[in-house]
Structures are given as structure tokens and as C-alpha cells.
Amino acid sequence: MEASNKKAVNRDAITEEVAAAFAESNERYYRSDEVNAGIVVGYDDDEAYELPVVDMGRLLDPELAGAEIAKLGSACRDWGFFQLVSDGIDEQVVNEMKDSTARFFSLPLESKKTVAVRENGIEGFGHHYSRVSGKLDWAESVILVLFLILFQVQVAVDLNSDALEKFSVEMTSLTMRIVGFMAADLGVEQEALVRAFRGRRQPTEHVVAPLSSGPDKVIGITPHTDGLSLTVLLQVDDTPGLQIKKDGRWFPVRPRQGTFIINVANILEVLTNGAYRSVEHRVLIHARKSRTTVVMFHDAHIDGMVQPIQEVLKHNGAEARYRSIEKLEYMKGHFSVRLDGTRFLDSLKI
Ligand SMILES: O=C(O)CCC(=O)C(=O)O
Numbered sequence: 001m002e003a004s005n006k007k008a009v010n011r012d013a014i015t016e017e018v019a020a021a022f023a024e025s026n027e028r029y030y031r032s033d034e035v036n037a038g039i040v041v042g043y044d045d046d047e048a049y050e051l052p053v054v055d056m057g058r059l060l061d062p063e064l065a066g067a068e069i070a071k072l073g074s075a076c077r078d079w080g081f082f083q084l085v086s087d088g089i090d091e092q093v094v095n096e097m098k099d100s101t102a103r104f105f106s107l108p109l110e111s112k113k114t115v116a117v118r119e120n121g122i123e124g125f126g127h128h129y130s131r132v133s134g135k136l137d138w139a140e141s142v143i144l145v146l147f148l149i150l151f152q153v154q155v156a157v158d159l160n161s162d163a164l165e166k167f168s169v170e171m172t173s174l175t176m177r178i179v180g181f182m183a184a185d186l187g188v189e190q191e192a193l194v195r196a197f198r199g200r201r202q203p204t205e206h207v208v209a210p211l212s213s214g215p216d217k218v219i220g221i222t223p224h225t226d227g228l229s230l231t232v233l234l235q236v237d238d239t240p241g242l243q244i245k246k247d248g249r250w251f252p253v254r255p256r257q258g259t260f261i262i263n264v265a266n267i268l269e270v271l272t273n274g275a276y277r278s279v280e281h282r283v284l285i286h287a288r289k290s291r292t293t294v295v296m297f298h299d300a301h302i303d304g305m306v307q308p309i310q311e312v313l314k315h316n317g318a319e320a321r322y323r324s325i326e327k328l329e330y331m332k333g334h335f336s337v338r339l340d341g342t343r344f345l346d347s348l349k350i
Pocket residue numbers: 205207221226233242281283293295
């Protein structure tokens with residue numbers, strides 16, 4: 001079958017040739033029409049908007065928890081995104097992660113290429129993949145599925161695996177807490193949702209969108225929704241660039257020191273039977289500053305299946321709005337190139 005011969009993932013290694021193109025710009029990246037597609041809501045517009053900020057301290061305070069859980073829930077329903085203030089996270093762990101990431105990207109190309117992505121692979125250093133657009137994203141990244149090539153990376157390029165491991169532990173416990181509060185918002189036992197997340201693999205991506213002389217011509221990260229369940233993002237610097245689609249317009253996210261950006265990904269939309277939304281987002285380039293982020297994609301499934309949680313259906317007295325699918329089939333579908341631009345997720349809707 002022809003389709004099965006197609007590259008499932010288009011994540012080309014960064015070659016000398018492409019690195020030179022990064023520096024000078026070329027038409028493999030140029031797509032002004034896409035950059036300018038859609039209305040961007042300006043910071044100074046009259047219409048006040050603010051991405052909801054959820055405070056872990058308030059979630060943990062019995063007197064304030066009710067209101068804060070409601071805020072978390074409405075953020076996930078209306079925006080699919082929120083910013084999280086989390087004072088409980090070890091600052092040193094976060095700072096080491098930021099330093100390690102910045103150090104990695106500042107290494108000479110030849111060092112980074114020692115962990116280059118392999119043909120048709122995902123892990124390693126290369127382009128941020130652009131699955132649909134014929135153009136390349138103006139971003140390089142290193143993807144690690146934790147605990148698989150960590151050791152190799154440490155030896156080869158000094159990405160501080162100790163920092164990453166500690167960070168991963170912090171982010172996992174943060175995620176479990178958030179998911180527990182989501183369960184409360186959805187009106188089900190914590191365990192009903194938490195068990196879907198427990199012990200799953202945790203792909204991690206460090207992304208840098210370098211400076212560009214033509215920020216209005218290139219896109220850092222092509223519009224997409226995230227394929228796994230919950231995404232936790234740490235911004236290494238304070239460069240703006242992330243934009244979220246809401247009611248047909250792009251809303252730029254203001255970076256806030258000391259917060260994480262959390263978003264609902266496709267599987268969580270299914271688990272919640274569509275109550276929480278996986279929302280399209282993209283990254284544009286800044287004219288004077290590069291932008292670096294550390295992104296953790298938390299996976300989830302129910303005994304190998306992607307499907308609405310029974311308890312959620314029961315709580316709402318609702319029918320499933322997504323058909324059940326095996327996790328492996330789901331991943332194949334997610335990575336398949338959909339030339340009509342639709343999401344695989346939408347094909348699961350009943
Ligand atoms: O770097 C960002 O702000 C967004 C990254 C992102 O959307 C992704 O890696 O899926």
C-alpha cells in the first residue's frame with residue numbers, strides 16, 4: 001500500500017546545508033502567507049484578555065481550592081491552556097534545566113549532530129518537525145523519550161542528564177497533582193483520571209527558535225494540537241512567541257516569570273469526552289531574540305485504549321462522543337499525514 005511507505009514523521013536532521021540556510025533564510029522556510037493568516041489579537045487591544053493563571057498554592061489551600069479548581073476547569077474548557085504558578089517546585093532544579101538546555105543549543109553544530117535524529121526517527125537533534133506544511137519550521141530541537149537515550153546523550157554532548165532526570169521527577173509529580181484537580185473539576189474520583197497517566201513514557205522536547213532576519217516570513221512552530229495527553233512547558237527565556245487559537249483568532253501568550261504553561265492535548269480531550277479542549281497553537285519568531293523552551297508531553301491511556309473515561313460519562317449521564325481506539329492505532333493515526341489538514345482526533349468523533 002502506498003500510504004504505508006510514506007514517511008510517518010518528517011523530522012529531518014539538521015545538515016550543514018540547512019544550518020547555513022538557518023543563518024541566511026531561504027525559501028525552504030519562507031511562508032509569509034501562513035504567518036499572516038488569521039487575526040492576531042494585540043496586547044494593547046481594548047478587549048481585555050488574559051490567559052487564566054492558576055495558582056498551585058490556592059489549589060492546595062482547603063479554603064481557596066473550590067474557586068481555584070473551577071478556574072482550572074474553565075481554563076481547560078474555554079482555552080485548553082493556562083499558566084500555572086507553582087511555588088512548590090525546586091527552583092534549583094528548574095534553573096539547572098534551563099542552563100542545561102541553553103548550553104546544549106549553544107554547542108557547535110558538529111557536537112549537536114552527534115545525537116542527530118536517525119532516518120524516519122523522532123529522538124535526537126534535528127528540525128522541529130513540520131508534518132503537514134511543505135515548509136520547514138524555523139526551529140531546531142532535541143527530543144528524548146526519557147530513559148532511552150539519556151546516557152548516550154550525556155556522554156556525547158553534555159546535555160545534563162542529571163538535571164533532566166530531576167526535572168522530569170518534579171514535572172511528573174506536578175502533572176499528577178494537576179490531573180487530580182482536573183478530576184475534581186470533572187466530578188470524578190482522582191484515581192479515575194490519575195490512573196490513566198501513571199507510569200507512562202514521557203517524551204521531552206527542548207526547542208529553540210533562533211533569531212531570524214525575516215520574522216514575518218518564517219514560522220517557529222507550525223500550527224498544531226499536541227498528540228499526547230497533557231503538555232507542560234517551561235520557558236527558558238522571556239521571549240514571546242506562543243499564540244493560541246481561540247474563536248478563530250490568535251492570542252499571544254505573555255510570558256510570566258516563574259510559571260509553567262500547561263495545555264490539554266488530544267488524548268485528554270478524548271478522556272474527558274470533549275469537556276476539555278485540545279487547542280491549536282503556534283510559535284512565531286521574534287525579531288531580536290531567540291526563544292527556548294523545554295516541553296514535556298505526558299502520555300495517558302486506559303489499559304492500552306484511548307477512550308472517554310467511564311466515570312466521566314456516568315457523572316454526566318452522557319454518551320461517548322469519541323470512539324475507542326487502541327493506543328498504538330491512535331499513535332499511527334496521529335502521525336499519519338492528513339493532507340486535508342484535519343486532525344486525526346476529529347475522525348474519532350461520533
Ligand atoms: O515552544 C512553545 O512555546 C510551544 C512548543 C509546542 O507547541 C510543542 O512543542 O508542541
